[in-house]
Every structure is written in C-alpha cells, then in structure tokens.
Amino acid sequence: MSDGAGEYPAALEILLVEDNPGDVRLTKEALRTTSIEHDFHVVTDGAEALDFLHRRDEYADAPRPDIILLDFKLPRLNGDEVAAEIDGTKELRKIPLVVLTGHPAQDDVLGIDELPVDAALTKPVDSEEFLETVRSFEQL
Template identity: 55%
Template sequence: MTSEQRSTKPVDILLVEDNPGDVRLTKEAFKDGMIKNTLHVVNDGVDALDFLFQRNDYADAPRPDLVLLDLNLPRKNGDEVLEELHGDSDRRHIPIIVLTSSEAEIDIVQSYELCANGYLTKPVDPTEFIDMILELERFWLSIMRLPTETDLD
C-alpha cells in the first residue's frame, strides 16, 4: 500500500476524552487534516472499553485504527483501559496514544509499561494543541502503517 493509498483510506479514530474543550480542539484539528477519518468520541473509560469490545451501546462500533486516550477519566482511568486492552489478544494491536495533561514521569513510565504506543502531553495553548494533533495525524496516519484486521489473521 503506497502512502497515497493510505492517505485516502478512511480511518476510524477513537478519542477517549472527558474535557469538552479538548474534544472540540481535536475535532477541529482532524477536520483540517489531509486524511479522511471518522473521529468517534467517548467520555470515560467504561464507554471506551465498551466501544473497543463492541458491547452495550457500542455493539455496532467499528474497530478503531487508532485510539487517543486521556489518563484522567471518570469511571475507569486511562491506565485501567490500557491494562484491559493489553490483556486481550484481539485488541492489543490497536495503536494507543496517551494524550493527557500529565507531565508526571510516573504516568509516562506506567503508560509505556501498559504498552501505550506513544505519550503526548497536551499543550495549554489552543494553537499548539491543534498543531500537535496535526503532527500526530501526519505521523500515525500518513507515515506509519497501521495494522488491519487482515494483517492480524
């Protein structure tokens, strides 16, 4: 698959974020991006796991190509989501980028120990936040080759 083919393939992204302002900025950044994508949003860890395991209200949810995961979430935090996904052989290959306000070294180490594929600290400035999302999109959706279900068969 060429980079041109990858850039035209629709991509499903799951954003797990409880801050409405960060959701709005992320949507704005992806809207401005060059890759066709569908951004799905859930607001807590329980809904994230339901979406990823296609259960309850999310029984018909698509398997995301990429997950953007906040750590500080209601009901189940990001570490709990990472831990449950890492333990599942069908879902542990979905790339997960931690996107959080925490700069704490312990959070960074813990996220990588739970097999996060990346860790980004959200900039406070809205313009810098949008720029970071555009760079994340360019790297993960244009340059990197993401696993598909057929790759895993």
C-alpha cells in the first residue's frame, strides 16, 4: 500500500461493496475528509463485487483495489461468501479486506471473527478510524 518510503500511492484504489445508498454516501463523505488521495469504486452486491475483482464483463478494465470495504449483508452473495472467494484466490488474498458492520456488538454472532478479514469498521465509517485502519496495513 505504500511505496516503501511511508508514502501512499498516488491514489489509493478503494472498492466499497455496499447495497445501502445512504451508507455509500456516508462512506464517501467520511473518506473525502481523509488526507489520503483515493479513487472510490462502488458495487452493490456480492456477485458484482466478484465480477469487479476478477475483472469480468463490464469490469474488464477495473483497477485492482488496494483495499476492499465489504458490507456483511448483501444481495445475491453475502459478505462471507465474497470473503471466502477472495481468500481462495491467490491474487486477491493479499488485498486488505475490511468488513463493515452496523452492529459491532454482534460481530461474534455474525461470525466476522471467523472470516478471512483483516479488520472491521462500524458503519457509518469514521474518517479517523478509516485512516488508522489503512495505516495498519502499511506493513503488509
């Protein structure tokens, strides 16, 4: 995620997988207040996320994300199914995967701690918490 000198790439490629338009808007606003230059891509369900990540169909020219923000409850394919596919694909496995949750107290109930994820953020996304999370991946 960094160039080795502690600098972020010219623009961090962020993929948000979220079906709630309000949460998409709030996440965009939170990220807009960060100091990180970024390109923001949004898909609205799990199947579309996998098409983006595997560069299929309309996403043939999609950039490889530097970080994936994944809602847990999605149409077509749930977040756990998307996470399992990412974990099972060598070229995707190294991308930091952050689960977005509306109820952090329910993480154990939802099984988030058992998924192949790198972090979890509570919705709506807080810009400072997002920055901390991104910085934690610098050593990856």
